[in-house]
Amino acid sequence: MGERVGLEVSLAVSEAVKLARADVIAAYPITPQTHIVEELSQMVADGDLDAEYVMVESEHSAMSACCGAAAVGARTFTATASQGLALMHEVLFIASGLRLPVVMAVANRALSAPISIWGDQSDVMSERDSGWIQLFAETGQEALDLTIQAFKIAEDRRVLLPAEVNIDGFTLSHVVEPIVIPGQEEVDSFLPPYEPQVILDPEKPVTMGPVGFPELYTEIKKQQNEALLGSYEVILEVWDRFAESFGRKYRPVEHYRTEDAEILINMAGAMSGTARIAVDMMRETGKKVGLIRTRLWRPYPFDEIRNAVKGAKAVAVVDRALSFGGQGGPMCSELRSALYPLAEKPVVTSYIAGLGGRDITVENFQTIVEDTGDVLANGPREEYKMIGVRE
């Protein structure tokens, strides 16, 4: 088994990329992701990782270079955040459309303006529909594990889609946690070298990225969507295999004290740690509160979510992103839609918290649960509430 060490989570992601033996890393510096790629460039400089590190001149070029490298069969990685992810926007859709299994870590950060280097999940939510597999980590261990798993999922021939591991900027990326670093041999046997199906090869010329006329475009997009939906089974398979090899179990939705819970809190990412403490405290006072954490965001785990809320009276969804002029929280909208067809469904309340690095406290979660209790007693009010706003 691996070694348990105290490690900054960013560096754990770099360690995962090294253990995965990535061939090409193309990246551009942006806070709070920089530690990941700094560490990777040091690994390459020291000869600890045999990879080409391409110091591109923008995130747009980072993703473009990843596409080129993946197209010749290289295992590729990049990391970014916020404006960097937004600059990649165009190429994200192309990476998934071309079915290139690029893996990316996103140290989630708020979007400008005003410019903010601090954490929230607006960046990834703006790329929700880019066709990538999207995972959220709560802990450093998870960040490392998901990164290794992401390569295996993305490169599976039934999938062949890019995958993204989200870690909250600073509140996860920059904290030091006890993390088990798996052994290289174990990782090698879990994740053998990428065996691409189609590559740019003069011996067997192919045309990649042609023009799609209206007669074919819809069919190609349907096929792509089926691959993303179909990746769900592969993800479960990979997680089973991972549990066998490394002993750590993963599933699309994480449950915490959900048995007999009347009010469930749902969220993604590092704030779940704080929410757990809040749940424990409320449980001590006799409140029947539980937590469901969304780990797999794309493909969305509809059935898991529907099963997870069975028996609950209310679900309070906490988003670290705001969909302007819409329903408020993107994660809440998704959950609401997933529950809508059910004959018996809980009340769903939506909360926005933690924008641009604002702390999300235990008290915030208590307020959220109390407010949801109030909605249960007195009926619905506004579409969503912003928590911790100074007015």
Added chain:
Amino acid sequence: MAETPGDLFLPRLLPPQEFFAEGNRGCQGCGAALVMRQVLKAAGPDTIVCNATGCMEIISSPYPETAWRIPWIHVAFENAAAVAAGVESGIKVLRRKGRYHDRRINVVAVAGDGGTADIGLQALSGALERYHDFTYVCYDNEAYMNTGIQRSSSTPYGASTTTSPSGRESIGQKTQKKNLPMIVAAHEIPYLATACPSFPLDLMDKARRAFQTVGPTYLHILAPCPTGWRHASDLAIEMGRLAVETGAFPLYEVVDGKLKLSMKMETRKPIIDYLKPQGRFRHLKEDDIKEIQRRVDENYEKLLRRAELDEGG
């Protein structure tokens, strides 16, 4: 037409294989299609093309058809150089790990003047500076032809386009054609050249040299466009010739920082010979043409002086 010795021998000097297939959807008389044909003849089969969005991509890849007999990838508009950088880096590391062919592969980025001088300039500059082993080919048809003849920064002074139209208050394009080859030269790459498919042997020699050079190389190739320049489609070759012979598009190489003119022309054809057959210049008045002649002469003299200086050094 009577056969000259050139007509007889020229075809035998060229590689017979066509890697850019006939039957593509290019307009009649498309200069850019000739650029691709000639560049790929020089490149041979061990070549990967990374194509920017634009005419060449649109006319060559209407799925499920393709004009490419070599591996080809199109990702987006502004990033052909970045994609090529990824391809080159991928091949390099995979070769080191024994997972790709050992023989030399020409990694070629292809983009039009818009994809190079405007939206793709940053990615190009980055890839040149990082010194990737690749060749960037800009086929310069002097406007955004694919979207309907809008001006680019490579459109010459006085040309009328759909977004720099001539009118009562305007000569058309008011700015000077961006000197992209010299911007590229400032990156101090080992080899760059300008070329034109009207001079196929010169073009292919330069392309071969670019492919054989290790490190980043650049070919800036004028691609006459009957649709956008508004001349008869059988005049494309002639327009290319005139562009060169009037000095409007001089042919030269910059090898390890030294500029060498491919054809030194002490006397040149008057610029009006080049402008007159083209609809995009039809509105120009005598004084405008004089001004263009003055600019062409000035630029050419500057080039001559630079070439003399580099030769002397």
